[in-house]
Amino acid sequence: MPVFDYAPAPENRDIARVKQYYQPFIGGGFVDGDGEPLKTLNPATGEVLAEVSTVSSSDVDSAVHAARRAFERVWSPMPGAERAKYIFRIARLIQERARELAVLESLDNGKPIRESRDADIPTAAAYFFYHAGWADKLDYAGLGPSPQPLGVAGQVIPWNFPLLMLAWKIAPALATGNTVVLKPAETTPLTALVFAEICQQADLPPGVVNIVPGAGDVGEMLVTHPDVDKVAFTGSTEVGKLIQRQLAGTRTRLTLELGGKAANIVFDDAPIDQAIEGIVNGIFFNQGHVCCAGSRLLVQESVADEVLSKLRARVETLRLGDPLDKNTDIGAINSAEQLAKIRELVASGEDEGAQRWTSPCPVPEKGFFFAPTVFSGVESSMRIAREEIFGPVLSVQTFRTPDEAVTKANTTPYGLSAGVWTEKGSRILWLTSKLRAGVVWANTFNRFDPAAPFGGYKESGFGREGGRSGLAAYLKGDDDGAV
Amino acid sequence: MARSDRVGVAKTYKLYIGGKFPRSESGRSYPVTSESGAFLANASQASRKDLRDAVVAARSAFGGWSGATAYNRGQVLYRVAEVMEGRRDQFIAEVRDAEDVRPRTAESLVDTAIDRWVWYAGWTDKLAAVLGGTNPVAGPYFSFTVPEPTGVVGVLAPQRSSLLGLVSVLAPVLATGCTAAFVSSDARPLPAITLAEVLATSDVPGGVVNLLTGQAAELGPWLASHADVNALDLTGADPEHRTELARSAADTVKRVLRVPEQEPDWTSSPGIGRLRAYLEDKTVWHPMGV
Structure with missing residues (x-):
């Protein structure tokens, strides 16, 4: 190609x-x-x-x-x-x-x-x-x-x-x-x-x-x-x-x-290519500086490998750099202080045993930038699964049953937003009623409108x-x- | 043998936690007297441990109660009013003793309390229509907002109004689908205990309401700081303690109900402010397309 x-x-x-x-x-x-x-x-x-x-x-x-x-x-x-x-x-x-x-x-x-x-x-x-x-x-x-x-x-x-x-x-x-x-x-x-x-x-x-x-x-x-x-x-x-x-x-x-630590839940029947776009939008929109960012990806075990490899391939294509360039996907981290916070949390993820993958995209020498990063093998007890990173860093966990997905999604003191990806309508409605979060996006993510109330639980x-x-x-x- | 010679069977007044009537694990009790000083009963003096048990029970019951259909919750709450009506004379006697009011006033307070319960019972399946709706967003999405119960509510019940005040603060918690751990009036706990007996025999699942008798001043700080309590009603707290209680509630971002400094006139008509206070709007989005 x-x-x-x-x-x-x-x-x-x-x-x-x-x-x-x-x-x-x-x-x-x-x-x-x-x-x-x-x-x-x-x-x-x-x-x-x-x-x-x-x-x-x-x-x-x-x-x-x-x-x-x-x-x-x-x-x-x-x-x-x-x-x-x-x-x-x-x-x-x-x-x-x-x-x-x-x-x-x-x-x-x-x-x-x-x-x-x-x-x-x-x-x-x-x-x-x-x-x-x-x-x-x-x-x-x-x-x-x-x-x-x-x-x-x-x-x-x-x-x-x-x-x-x-x-x-x-x-x-x-x-x-x-x-x-x-x-x-x-x-x-x-x-x-x-x-x-x-x-x-x-x-x-x-x-x-x-x-x-x-x-x-x-x-x-x-x-x-x-x-x-x-x-x-x-x-x-x-x-x-x-x-x-x-x-x-x-x-x-x-x-x-x-703050928030939203779960973005992907089921095995989800349209995977659409879900990948939603996952990317969920965590890399605005460099991940989003309180409702889908920072915890919960993916059903049977499709975890496929989702992860497609996700990495997609994230590799994201263009990091000059915010004023119309082709830029990911701009600059807002401040040196925030960049230091992101780096500290990412280091904690590595120390606690999660597997880090970072896009090999070129990173500008000047300014505050952080390449999009995906952690797999994340446990609920790790800081990168519990704390709001507010940066382009995604933590991936897996689940087997819908009940387990709900439990993992709700295991957080936060409750701002959540995402669900599945083709099954009844499952969407069941999940949206179980997720303790103020906004639930089903088969989409990060939508905002003045006519739609926004705010958190817990x-x-x-x-x-x-x-x-x-x-x-x-x-x-x-x-x-x-x- | 003339009836007046019969020795009555006195009731032991206990706590109500998780659908059961235990004594305080602390083994403590305190005497309850009428306004005129006559001994009425020994009530359990609940401890911090009892309070934690009550919150655990309320949390365990939350999934089932909030997940029940609104129609079902409405029927269960209406059933509470039915059973209260059957105990009307007992409530009147207890309110009269507790509040030192004339028999006719006690009757009116009890009747208003029962009617208020009926009023709240009817709200369960109307809240979503009144407070929620669809959102006409600017894009190919279907978006709607529904009110959902916030979770476990900690209530310090009114100190003066032993039944009507209690019903006025408790029924809205249940009507929204929340569960409650509440501390009854220190000095006037007996109508609350009888209400717990009504709840236990009205198809209200165990744990949905948990009653602690004892001292709001002792239990309030533990309730306000408990990390698994989502909302707090400080009506029964000493006004001088409220600021400190509200401060510890902030450590877990609890919803703290705005309450008047002094107990209001509970006989006036309620609005839906107390229902609104225990509800969270949830907004759901889904794309539209072929």
């Missing part, structure tokens, strides 16, 4: 209009924060992309104060139909600036342009478009007549889908009449600050959305701020537990979307984002304080 080489096909980085310096967005304007400025890197090169002014505790106070004023004077009294039009405008502005945002996202995060262009940015716009329509229909949200907003929402988001996670947080908050102070992740603040410009272009009233860049200490200031009514956090289970502890006993509402958090359920996270209904 002839082998064709791909010519480089890089997207033009000028489209991102990267500025040298970005500022926090407070009360409708860009202002310098009093925190230590941070330098955000391009993880594909390790070079500084831009400098970002960060906020201090008094800046967080100002942002919360601005959000409170906007909540009381403008946003919550405004008729839902009027709020809706602002949110529709935001959706359209994201679509208009989609390519700029996609290139900027890939530069700041390291994800392939194919994913930022085709998944992150269009889906972010879709979340605003969907929620805009809810703003004047909240009486039908299932929470009784005239459900009321909570007030000021303090939101903290991770670095894996920077603009998309912002959309998951801000769109439902605004639609329900809340105002927002959002902290983007330390390593990926740029698209959130361009989003702030979009808020200005949409003529959104000042203070309705405030963006406060910084590290974990800023997140802590925000979630523990006494004038914040609602905290929404997406990130690690470790930090989620800390926030839940800090808010224990207060009246602050909390929703958490935390230590993967509580509350949902998307759909009618997602509105409940930002509203007081008729059941509040009821018997």
